[in-house]
Amino acid sequence: MHEPASTASPGSLRAAWPALTGLSAVFLFEMLDNSVLNVALPTIGRDLDASATDLQWVTGAYSVVFGGLMLALGALSDRVGRRRVMLVGLVLLAASSLATAFVTTAGGLIAVRVATGVAAAMTTPGSMALAFRLFRDDDLRVRAINLISTVGIVGLAIGPTVGGLVLAVAPWQVLLLVNVPIALLAIVGIGRGIAADDPASLHRVPLDLAGAALGTTTIVSALLTPTLFVEHGSGSALPWAAGVVAVLAAALFVLRERTARHPLLDLALVAHPLVSSGLAFKAAAGLAIAGLGYLVTLQLQLDLGWSPAAASLGMLPQVVVLLAGGALVTPFVRRFGFTRASWVGAVAIVAGLAVYTGLGTVGYPGIAAALALTAAGLRVVGVVAATNVLRGLPEERTTIGVALVDTASEITSGIGVAVAGTALAALFTGPLAAAGWSPEQTGQFRTGTVVAGAALTVLAAALVGWGVLRARRAAATPTPVA
Numbered sequence: 001m002h003e004p005a006s007t008a009s010p011g012s013l014r015a016a017w018p019a020l021t022g023l024s025a026v027f028l029f030e031m032l033d034n035s036v037l038n039v040a041l042p043t044i045g046r047d048l049d050a051s052a053t054d055l056q057w058v059t060g061a062y063s064v065v066f067g068g069l070m071l072a073l074g075a076l077s078d079r080v081g082r083r084r085v086m087l088v089g090l091v092l093l094a095a096s097s098l099a100t101a102f103v104t105t106a107g108g109l110i111a112v113r114v115a116t117g118v119a120a121a122m123t124t125p126g127s128m129a130l131a132f133r134l135f136r137d138d139d140l141r142v143r144a145i146n147l148i149s150t151v152g153i154v155g156l157a158i159g160p161t162v163g164g165l166v167l168a169v170a171p172w173q174v175l176l177l178v179n180v181p182i183a184l185l186a187i188v189g190i191g192r193g194i195a196a197d198d199p200a201s202l203h204r205v206p207l208d209l210a211g212a213a214l215g216t217t218t219i220v221s222a223l224l225t226p227t228l229f230v231e232h233g234s235g236s237a238l239p240w241a242a243g244v245v246a247v248l249a250a251a252l253f254v255l256r257e258r259t260a261r262h263p264l265l266d267l268a269l270v271a272h273p274l275v276s277s278g279l280a281f282k283a284a285a286g287l288a289i290a291g292l293g294y295l296v297t298l299q300l301q302l303d304l305g306w307s308p309a310a311a312s313l314g315m316l317p318q319v320v321v322l323l324a325g326g327a328l329v330t331p332f333v334r335r336f337g338f339t340r341a342s343w344v345g346a347v348a349i350v351a352g353l354a355v356y357t358g359l360g361t362v363g364y365p366g367i368a369a370a371l372a373l374t375a376a377g378l379r380v381v382g383v384v385a386a387t388n389v390l391r392g393l394p395e396e397r398t399t400i401g402v403a404l405v406d407t408a409s410e411i412t413s414g415i416g417v418a419v420a421g422t423a424l425a426a427l428f429t430g431p432l433a434a435a436g437w438s439p440e441q442t443g444q445f446r447t448g449t450v451v452a453g454a455a456l457t458v459l460a461a462a463l464v465g466w467g468v469l470r471a472r473r474a475a476a477t478p479t480p481v482a
Contacts, residue, residue: 009134009135009136009137010134010135012140013140013143013144013147016134016135016144017193018193019130019131019134019189019190019193019194020131020144020148020193021185021189021193022185022186022187022188022189022190022191022192022193022194023127023128023130023131023186023189023190023194024127024147024148024151024152025151025182025183025186025189026086026090026123026126026127026186026190027124027128027148027149027151027152028151028152028154028155028182029093029120029123029182029183029186030120030123030124030127030152030406031152031153031155031159032152032155032159032178032182033062033116033120033176033179035155035159035160035163035293036159036160036163036175036176037058037163037175037176038059038160038163038293038294038297039159039163039164039167039297039308039311039312039315040163040172040175040308041059041297041298041433042297042301042302042308042433043167043172043308044058044106044109045432046433047171047172048103048104048105048106048109049106050433051106051431052421052424052428052431052432053231053421053425054106054110055421055432056417056418056421057106057110057113058106058109058110058113059290059294059417060223060414060417060418060421061110061113061114061117062113062114062116062117062120063117063223063290063410063411063413063414063417064117064219064223064224065113065114065118065121066117066118066120066124066406066410067219067220067406067407067410067411067413067414068121068216068219068220068223069117069121069216070121070125070406070407070410071212071215071216071219071264071265071400071407072212072213072215072216072264073085073121073122073125074125074400074401074402074403074404075207075208075212075264075265075400075403077122077126077129077400077403079204079205079207081196082129082197083126083130083190083194083195083196084196084197085122085123085126086122086123086126086130086190087187087190089119089120089121090119090183090186091183092118092119092122093116093119093120093123093179093183094180094183094184095115096112096115096116096118096119097112097116097176097177097178097179097180097183098180099112099115100112100173100176100177101173101177103173112176116176116179123186124402125400125402125403125405125406126402127148127402128145128148128386128390128402128405129390129401129402130190130194131144131145131148132144132145132387132390132402134194141387141390142330142333142383142387143330145386145387146329146330146383149382149383149386152382153322153323153325153378153379153382154322154323158319160293160297160311160312160315160318161312161315161316161319162312163175163308163312164307164309164310164312164313165309165312167308168307168308168309205262206262207264208256208257208260208262208263208264210256210260211253211256211257211260211263211264211265212264214249214252214253214256215253215264215265217245217246217249218246218249218250218253219407219411221242221243221245221246221249222246222411222415223411223414223415223418224242225239225242225243225246226415226418226419226422228242229422254267264400265404269392269393269394270404272392272393273392273470273471273472274388274389274391274392275389275393275401276466276467276470277339277342277385277468277470277471278342278385278386278387278388278389278392278467279385279389279404279405279408279467280346280408280463280464280466280467281342281343281345281381281384281385281464281467282381282382282385282389282405282408282409283408283409283411283412283463284346284350284412284460284463284464285345285346285349285377285378285381285382285385286408286409286410286412286413286416287412287413287415287416287460287463288349288350288352288353288374288377288378288416288456289378289413289416290412290413290414290416290417291353291415291416291417291419291420291456292352292353292356292370292371292374292416292453292456294417294420294421295356295420295449295452295453296314296315296360296367296371298424299360299367299445299449300314300367302432302433302437302445303437303442303445303446303449304364314367314368315371317368317369317371317372317375318371318372318375320372321372321375321376322379325375325376325379325380328379329383332380333380333383333384338384338387338388338391339388339471339472341380341384342381342384342385342388342467342471343467343468343471345376345377345378345379345380345384345385346377346381346385346463346464346467346468347377347464348373348374348376348377348380349373349374349377349381349460349464350377350457350460350461350464351373351377352369352373352374352376353370353374353453353456353460354457355370355373356370356453357450357454360449360453361446361449361450385405386402386405389401389402390402412459412463415459416456419452419455419456419459420452420456422452423448423449423451423452423455424445424448424449424452426448427444427445427447427448427451428441428444428445428448429441429444432445
């Protein structure tokens, strides 16, 4: 693979266009993947004869694996090379996406989503970390991350719309096969635009394998527990066992990281107000976007009876705000500063969830307002919170820093889907994707969306409240020195 001739910091975004193209393609995959898949869930349910729990796992399996492995693979990347791990992950992404063409059962699709989650955990943390390390100037860093985020946000915005239109003329498998050319573009851009890691920039302490195992166990168990309660009921020992494992693994993880000579995760760095506030805001954004997207997609098609194409057009308020907001992020940050910009965006996300809870079942205008508010908040938080986390960490820990950001977002994305899916599965009787609901089933579905929306609003508000408190301390706390 061709290496760049120089590893000097570029003086402009244009000078780094091959690298930024490749990194943008990686982030495009992350944002496009589940957003495209969501609009196809009713079609997938009918085609593969999938239950409500199956559909939850089609999206949730990806988040569980992605969130569970990111810390461990982010730490590995900081040690063996961010570029190397990312390229291997992109090859896996292309292969797992190709496998979609051969899927014939819900279980097979879930297996493909697991492999895709592994690939995402290997690639996504490196996109922001490499962009941050590519430049030395903070303004260029913000512009680069905003550019990469904009490409990803475009994927998130147009994904449901394009997905719905594609479903009108092609099978749903096409929506996941699109990851193949995206992976190839990323391989070429990163291979040509980013040099292999300088050995001096790698984190040279041994990898904390015990901490990685405990962290992965904690995350996976925490995400499995809600689904297991719905699948097996509270009378089964399995969901209770999963919950106990999550609590014990979390306690052991904290103990391990406090006592290990070379911890996987330095808890003192995570406790830095700049880092912890950014993580809280990203967690709130992940919870809201995943949970709301899951509910709205099902509501438009199954409750309101819209076709996939019409439902994709129903997502236009989100599309317009996400696309139009890109040009406003950098001026907004310059005017209000990182701290204020981040919490304003996070509050908008909570407001969007609250609007959906109160007005989502009244009619489409309430849904549209909720989509617009959450999109506006995500547009700001997606750039500012990640930058804040990286600003609060030493440079040799940037990949695990981004892994922390994405882990926070993916864990809460999984929780968002789990909360929404659990509420619907617990309150709705009969096959969710079946046509011809009875009036009783319609009422059950709408009650489920209100319960899910209220739960998401409370959880997001708690995260944002904690983030605001931490952000207020950030200005008075010095950042670590690399």
